[in-house]
Every structure is written in C-alpha cells, then in structure tokens.
Amino acid sequence: MEKGKNFILGVFDDEDILLEGVHKVRKAGVNIHEVYTPFPVHGLDTALGYKYSNLPVASFIYGMIGTISALSTMIWMLGFDWPMDIGGKGHIPLPDFIPITFEFTVLLAAHGMVLTFFIVSNLWPWNYKPKMFDPRSTDDKFVMAIDLAKNTNIKIEELEKILKDSGAVEVNKKDMN
Amino acid sequence: MQVTSPVRPPLVTGGKKAADVTNDICKQVEGKPTKVWLVAMGISLITLAFGAYCLGTLWWEGLGLWGLNKTIGWSWDITNFVWWVGIGHAGTLISAILLLFRQKWRTSINRAAEAMTIFAVLCAATFILAHMGRPWLAHWALPLPNTYGSLWVNFNSALVWDVFAISTYLTVSIVFWYVGLIPDFATIRERATGVRRVIYGMLSFGWTGKAKDWSRFEAVSLVLAGLSTPLVLSVHTIVSMDFATSIIPGWHTTIFPPYFVAGAIFSGFAMVQTLMLITRVVYKLEDYITLEHIESMNKIILLTGSIVGIAYITEFFIAAYSGAPYEKFTFINRAFGPYWWAYAAMMSCNVISPQFFWFKKLRRNLVLSFILSIVVNIGMWFERFVIICTSLNRDFLPSSWAMFYPTFYDIGVYMFTFGFFFTCFLLFAKYFPVINMAEVKTIIKSSSGNKESH
Numbered sequence: 001m002e003k004g005k006n007f008i009l010g011v012f013d014d015e016d017i018l019l020e021g022v023h024k025v026r027k028a029g030v031n032i033h034e035v036y037t038p039f040p041v042h043g044l045d046t047a048l049g050y051k052y053s054n055l056p057v058a059s060f061i062y063g064m065i066g067t068i069s070a071l072s073t074m075i076w077m078l079g080f081d082w083p084m085d086i087g088g089k090g091h092i093p094l095p096d097f098i099p100i101t102f103e104f105t106v107l108l109a110a111h112g113m114v115l116t117f118f119i120v121s122n123l124w125p126w127n128y129k130p131k132m133f134d135p136r137s138t139d140d141k142f143v144m145a146i147d148l149a150k151n152t153n154i155k156i157e158e159l160e161k162i163l164k165d166s167g168a169v170e171v172n173k174k175d176m177n
Numbered sequence: 178m179q180v181t182s183p184v185r186p187p188l189v190t191g192g193k194k195a196a197d198v199t200n201d202i203c204k205q206v207e208g209k210p211t212k213v214w215l216v217a218m219g220i221s222l223i224t225l226a227f228g229a230y231c232l233g234t235l236w237w238e239g240l241g242l243w244g245l246n247k248t249i250g251w252s253w254d255i256t257n258f259v260w261w262v263g264i265g266h267a268g269t270l271i272s273a274i275l276l277l278f279r280q281k282w283r284t285s286i287n288r289a290a291e292a293m294t295i296f297a298v299l300c301a302a303t304f305i306l307a308h309m310g311r312p313w314l315a316h317w318a319l320p321l322p323n324t325y326g327s328l329w330v331n332f333n334s335a336l337v338w339d340v341f342a343i344s345t346y347l348t349v350s351i352v353f354w355y356v357g358l359i360p361d362f363a364t365i366r367e368r369a370t371g372v373r374r375v376i377y378g379m380l381s382f383g384w385t386g387k388a389k390d391w392s393r394f395e396a397v398s399l400v401l402a403g404l405s406t407p408l409v410l411s412v413h414t415i416v417s418m419d420f421a422t423s424i425i426p427g428w429h430t431t432i433f434p435p436y437f438v439a440g441a442i443f444s445g446f447a448m449v450q451t452l453m454l455i456t457r458v459v460y461k462l463e464d465y466i467t468l469e470h471i472e473s474m475n476k477i478i479l480l481t482g483s484i485v486g487i488a489y490i491t492e493f494f495i496a497a498y499s500g501a502p503y504e505k506f507t508f509i510n511r512a513f514g515p516y517w518w519a520y521a522a523m524m525s526c527n528v529i530s531p532q533f534f535w536f537k538k539l540r541r542n543l544v545l546s547f548i549l550s551i552v553v554n555i556g557m558w559f560e561r562f563v564i565i566c567t568s569l570n571r572d573f574l575p576s577s578w579a580m581f582y583p584t585f586y587d588i589g590v591y592m593f594t595f596g597f598f599f600t601c602f603l604l605f606a607k608y609f610p611v612i613n614m615a616e617v618k619t620i621i622k623s624s625s626g627n628k629e630s631h
Contacts, residue, residue: 015622035388037362038195039615045392045567053396077320077329086333099338099415105347106408110401114352117397118382121390123359127383128366128375135367137386138360140195140618 010144010168014042017143021166022047028162033147036137062112063105070104191289191464195307202610221599228593240310242586248579254308256561261301267445269526273405284616285465290449291354296601298347300594335418342415353401359384361610402591413441427507427568436488443481444557450550475540482531513565526556
C-alpha cells in the first residue's frame with residue numbers, strides 16, 4: 001500500500017447526520033483526513049478540531065496598514081511637501097482626511113484578506129484540475145475522507161463498520177494515485 | 178431532523194432538495210442560449226454600439242456636444258452618475274447588511290443583485306470618465322508624483338474623496354461577488370466536460386469544498402460583509418458631499434448624506450425588483466424567488482421611499498424656517514419654476530407611488546410590483562435631475578439664468594450605459610449561476626417546506 005494514496009470515503013447525505021458522524025468517528029479514534037461539503041456546515045470546523053481562522057486578524061492588520069499609510073501620506077503631501085492654503089482650512093485639516101483614510105483602510109483590509117485566503121487555501125486559476133475524492137461533494141453529498149496510511153492501527157473492515165454506524169450511506173475506497 | 182418554523186413561510190418552495198438546486202441553476206448555464214436571450218442580447222448590443230459611437234464622438238469632439246452651458250455646468254452626466262451609483266447600492270445592501278442581520282431570504286437574490294451592483298458602478302464610472310472631457314488624463318485625479326513639482330491632488334475636495342470611494346467600492350464589490358461565486362463554479366466544473374471544464378475549472382480556482390476552506394470562506398464572507406456595510410454607506414455619503422460641501426443653495430445641506438443613502442437603497446431595490454421579476458419568469462425560478470422575496474423587497478421600497486419623502490419635506494421646511502432668502506428662492510424655483518414638471522414627476526413617482534405597498538395584496542401583485550419598480554427608478558432619476566439642475570438654472574444673476582436642453586449626445590451616452598449594463602447582465606445570467614447555489618442549499622433543510630425527513 002503506497003503511503004498517503006489510499007483513502008476510505010464515507011458518503012453522507014445529510015448535514016446533521018454528518019456532524020454527529022464526525023463526532024462518532026473521531027471518538028472511535030479514527031484520524032479524519034478531511035471532509036468535503038457542497039456548502040458550509042456550521043459547527044463542522046469545531047467538530048473536526050479546527051481552530052477558528054486567523055484571517056480576520058490578518059484583515060485587521062492590513063486595515064491598520066491602510067489607515068496609517070493613507071493618513072501619513074496625506075499629512076506629508078499637503079502638510080510638508082507642498083503646503084497650500086485651501087479655503088483657509090490649514091495645512092493639515094484632519095477631518096477632511098477621514099473619508100480617504102476610511103476608504104483606503106477598507107481597500108487594503110478587504111483585498112489583503114481575500115489574497116491571504118487564496119494563498120493559504122491555495123486557490124488559483126491554474127489549479128483548474130483539482131483532485132476530487134467524489135464529485136458529488138459539490139452537489140448534495142458530504143464526503144468524509146479517511147487516509148489509510150494514518151490509521152494503520154485500525155483494520156479496513158473495522159473502519160468501514162465505524163463509518164456505516166456513524167450514518168454514512170455509502171462507503172467507498174478511493175485510490176488517489 | 179426537520180426544523181420548520183410554524184410562523185414563517187418557506188423561502189424555497191416546491192419541495193426542493195440540494196440536488197434539485199444544483200440542477201435548476203446549472204440548467205441555464207449548461208443549456209444553449211434561448212431565443213429570448215438572443216433577442217435581448219441583440220437589442221443590448223445594438224444599443225451598446227450606438228452608445229459607443231456617441232461616447233467616442235464625444236471624446237473626439239469634446240464636451241461641447243453636450244447641452245451644458247455656463248450656468249448649468251452639471252446636468253445629465255452627474256444625474257446619470259448618481260443614479261447608477263445609487264442603483265448599485267442595493268446589491269451590497271442585500272449581500273452585506275442582510276448577511277449581518279442574518280436575513281436568510283437574501284440567499285436567492287444576492288448573487289444577481291451583486292452582479293447588478295458591479296455593472297451599475299461601472300456605468301457610473303463611465304459618466305465620471307465622460308464628464309472629464311479628456312479621459313486620458315483621468316489619472317490626474319490620483320495623487321501620483323508628477324513633473325509640476327509634485328503638485329498633489331486636493332485632499333480637501335469631495336471630488337477626490339469620490340475617486341477613492343468609487344474605486345474602493347467597485348473593487349471590493351467585485352472581490353466579494355467573486356469569492357461567493359467560487360464554490361458554485363466548482364459545482365459547474367464537476368458537471369462539465371472538455372473545454373467548458375477547463376474554463377469553469379479556472380474560474381473555480383480549484384475549489385474542492387474542504388471543511389477547512391469553508392471555515393475560512395465563512396470568515397472571509399463575514400469580514401467582507403462587515404467592511405462592505407460601512408463602505409456602502411460611506412460611498413453614497415461621499416457622493417452626496419460632492420454637492421453638500423459646495424455653497425450652492427439647494428446643495429449646501431447637512432441632510433444630504435442620509436437622504437442620499439435612503440434614496441440609493443430605494444432605487445437599487447427597485448432595479449433588483451425589475452431584474453428579478455424578469456429573471457424568475459424567464460428562467461422559471463419561481464420556487465427560489467418567491468412571492469415572499471418580492472414582498473420583502475417591496476417592504477424595503479416602501480420604507481426607503483417614505484424616508485426619501487420625509488427628506489423632501491424636511492428640505493422644504495428648513496428652506497422656509499432658516500430664513501435664508503437664497504435657499505427659499507431655490508426651493509420655490511424647484512417646485513414652481515420652469516422645472517416644476519420634473520419636481521412633480523419626482524414627488525409622484527418617489528413619494529406617492531410606493532404608498533401602494535402598505536397593502537399586502539398589492540405588495541404581492543407581480544404586475545404592480547413590476548410597474549412600480551420602473552416608476553420608482555424614473556422618479557429617482559428625476560430626483561437627481563431636480564437636485565442638480567434646479568439648483569443651478571436660476572443662479573445669483575438673473576441675466577445668466579438658463580435652461581438645459583439635452584442633445585443627441587446626452588441621450589447617446591446615457592444609452593451607452595444601458596447597452597453596457599444589459600449586455601453585462603445578460604452575459605452574467607447566461608454563463609454564471611444566477612442564484613447562489615451553496616447558500617441556498619444551507620437553508621433548504623430549514624426553509625424549503627420539504628416535509629420529508631432525511
């Protein structure tokens with residue numbers, strides 16, 4: 001058996017049964033490689049033991065960079081590089097800088113976050129042929145993939161039984177060579 | 178485990194299941210273009226070509242082709258700009274603000290509404306470029322290093338704020354929309370073969386639906402919604418400041434930001450209503466865009482229309498109460514001057530017509546909803562025209578009072594944006610999933626009226 005190439009797939013057809021199933025399978029000591037779902041299932045990430053994403057923190061940092069850079073650039077341009085008297089407002093009219101500072105903050109926070117999301121999840125147009133365990137997981141089925149190489153202590157027959165008992169409607173083997 | 182609300186009617190009717198959602202939505206993308214679509218596309222392309230000729234000639238010859246004069250320096254151009262930007266706001270409102278408020282009825286209409294936002298903002302940007310006269314110098318609006326001793330743009334100007342607001346709004350809307358499209362493109366990819374599979378594979382960015390990716394996806398959606406909500410409010414606030422920071426009577430009012438934002442949502446929902454009422458019939462999506470959705474949108478149209486009505490009355494009251502003679506004159510001129518008919522059109526279309534929606538029977542009437550959605554958009558166009566033109570046409574010096582008469586090119590450039598908008602929307606409706614499949618599937622169990630337990 002080649003390492004990391006052989007999987008057992010438990011196919012579920014209901015998100016609530018899937019959630020219970022994930023708890024049961026993990027309780028039985030099985031290492032779940034990944035679960036593929038057609039839509040976001042609430043609570044699935046915590047059930048699988050994933051931590052909440054740090055992307056909001058990243059977004060906040062990008063936003064702060066936007067705030068500071070926009071404000072300091074405007075202060076430097078109108079306050080120091082070329083000071084001008086515009087309507088008697090003074091050289092550094094802070095209230096007038098608020099709209100652009102806000103817009104630039106949002107600009108960097110939003111684009112920075114999405115770009116980071118694409119990088120960490122490896123989502124790019126050139127990945128147009130991703131390896132799918134089961135194409136139905138983009139339609140209406142929930143697919144739990146179990147890597148045999150990471151569960152060598154459990155027999156295959158036993159794994160199949162655990163999946164069936166957890167509510168999987170199908171149990172398939174998949175060679176990912 | 179079937180959870181159905183005893184009070185609320187289902188959001189998706191017809192006993193649909195997740196696989197039905199996939200089939201119903203992908204059918205449009207996978208099928209051959211229908212005759213209706215081809216005819217609509219043909220008309221849009223002809224309009225676009227005619228408009229492109231007018232726009233090209235305008236840029237070649239200069240702004241003298243428009244009906245502007247030295248008294249009325251802004252007219253149809255800025256009217257159309259504000260009109261299109263306002264229309265765009267409904268998409269962001271539906272996808273961002275309704276997401277934060279957990280309004281699940283948004284799932285069936287958010288995709289198309291966001292697409293409408295993007296195309297509408299692009300149309301608005303066309304007028305920004307067109308009214309510059311020399312669009313090849315558009316980058317002068319940005320603070321770029323230059324050979325004039327680094328003469329920077331004036332950050333005190335609301336017009337410069339607008340450059341930042343519109344460009345941020347456009348790009349963030351595109352990204353928000355596209356991130357939501359990725360999982361649905363993956364669904365189409367897995368059903369496709371050959372070249373189509375490669376194209377939709379590229380569009381789907383290799384999405385596989387991992388639980389980890391969904392977790393991140395949800396985080397991104399929530400933060401983008403949180404960012405877009407103040408953004409959309411700021412954009413129309415800044416658009417209103419283009420007027421409010423000036424000292425022209427009729428423009429120089431603090432009521433403008435909330436008044437403009439309410440008006441934007443009002444016209445935007447009317448446009449969503451127009452497009453959705455057509456789409457649901459042509460694509461047979463009555464089970465997804467139900468009477469409940471249409472009624473909900475009509476309620477928002479009623480609310481925002483009434484806010485706009487109160488704003489009109491408040492403006493008049495303040496003009497009288499402030500005792501400022503110029504302000505008073507402007508408002509009397511607005512209602513009873515040479516543009517009284519535009520004012521009357523605005524009042525009847527925006528304030529009176531939505532009041533029909535107080536009645537449940539009328540809110541759920543498709544024909545009336547369709548007619549009123551168009552009436553509202555006509556009214557909102559007149560609102561911007563009234564604000565812009567009637568504040569300018571009779572200025573401080575009676576010898577320079579003037580009227581504005583649109584020329585062939587005023588109409589032509591407006592036609593260009595219609596051609597552009599509908600061409601883009603038709604392409605979207607044919608080749609992209611018009612309803613957010615992944616999001617609709619999340620509510621199918623709780624709100625599809627599907628009594629059969631899994």
